[in-house]
Amino acid sequence: MLVCPVCGSPLQKEERKYVCGNGHxxxxxxxxxxxxxLSNQKRSAEPGDPKESVRSRKEFLDAGYYESLAKGIARIVTEVLPEPSKILDAGVGTGYYLSYLTNARGHKDICHAIDIGKxxxxxxxxKVKEAQIAVASVFRLPYSDSSFDLVMSVFTPYAPEEFLRxxxxxxxxxxxxxxxxxxxELKAAVYDCPYENEEKGYDLPGFTLVKTENVIDRIRLKDHDAIMALWNMTPYAHKTxxxxxxKLDELPYLDTTTDFYVSLYQKEASE
Ligand SMILES: C[S@@+](CC[C@H](N)C(=O)[O-])C[C@H]1O[C@@H](n2cnc3c(N)ncnc32)[C@H](O)[C@@H]1O
Ligand SMILES: [Zn+2]
Known part of the structure; x- marks a missing residue:
């Protein structure tokens, strides 16, 4: 259930607004x-990514390059969750993975999502009309305790205490x-000595690691625009x-591996 970010009491939905019992x-x-x-929770005037980055990320994801991950998420969620369940996407980005999940599960779940970017x-x-979406931080989730059957956190900062709550x-x-x-292969096209990523998972006290899985695929970035769209989504773009x-300008296309490290944690049954 959504709660008021000012006083913590439940928020009720009215025509075009949410209100709490204390009049917020x-x-x-x-x-x-x-x-x-709230403005005192913002670290910058406009948190989240710039509009152009959001647009470019949306185009790239909607083109299906990371569909293997969307499918993998839907499969893993469905292995453990009956329908309907209450799901939160904590850092929804452009809504690509949540939209895929709701379609795959026949729109039966109750879906919520937050992102710090408006x-x-x-x-x-x-994109995901049925989801209730709020601008909020993962470090201060606007929900009451024990609200969700599953929280998904895809390439987003995570908040152990809030997830536990x-x-x-x-x-x-x-x-x-x-x-x-x-x-x-994208890194190898740019760096002389590319390194492999370290797979370390989340540190989540109160949860047990149920399983990890690498969802691996090969994708063809079909032209320079696709290569640059992906490059600009990576953290390497800022530090290269x-x-x-x-060196990427010389490539007509690029075949590369996508390898997503998925971890599933379960909260202990009684606190
Ligand atoms: C790399 S993007 C991933 C988005 C989406 N999960 C995906 O994979 O397409 C990271 C997202 O986390 C959001 N984000 C960053 N810090 C956040 C915070 N403290 N609380 C909520 N969202 C945050 C950003 O606005 C951005 O949408
Ligand atoms: Zn209030």
Whole structure:
């Protein structure tokens, strides 16, 4: 259940806003999401990624390059969760994985999502109409205790204490991080000595690791635009010299490995 970010009491949905018993009110945007990030919780004026990055990420994901992961998430969730379940995407980005999951599970779940970026919430609210979406931080989730059967955290900062609080006893956290060989060939096209990623999972007190799985695929980035769209989504884009990054300009296309390290954790049944 959504709670008021000011006083912590339950939020009730009215026509175009959410209100709490103490009179705090939060208008819904026309796309249907609600902004529950208080200004004193913001580290910058516009948290989240710039609009162009969100657009480019959306185009890349919607083109299906990471469909193997979307399928993998839907399969793993369905192995452990009956329908309907209550699911939170904690860092929803453009809504790609949540949308795939709700379609795969026949729209039977009750879905919530948050992201610290307003633009991300706007784009996701259009893509996953049935989800209740809020601008909020993973470090201060606007939900009451034991609200969810599963929280998914895909390439997003994670908050152990908040996850423990909002997941029901016996519920799950599904985490996705880059696997060892993720985008190895893309890195090899730029760096002389590319390294493999370290797979270390999340540190989640109160949860037990149920399983880990590498979801591996090969993708063809069909042209320079696709190569650059992916490159700009990676953390390498910010820490690579122009000279090294320019090596990508010479490639007509690129075949690369995608390797997603998926970990499933279960909260202990009784606290
Ligand atoms: C790499 S993107 C991943 C988005 C999405 N899960 C995906 O895989 O497409 C990281 C996301 O985390 C969000 N984010 C960063 N810090 C956050 C925080 N403290 N609370 C909530 N979201 C956050 C960003 O706005 C961004 O949408
Ligand atoms: Zn309130």
């Amino acid at each position: 009110a939060f208008d819904m945007a026309k796309e249907g999401y609600v902004n529950l990030l 633009e991300e919430c706007r784009v996701s609210a259009k 909002v997941v029901k006893p016996g519920g799950y956290v599904l985490a996705v991080q880059p696997g060892k060989r993720h985008l190895y 010299s122009r000279k090294d990054a320019a």
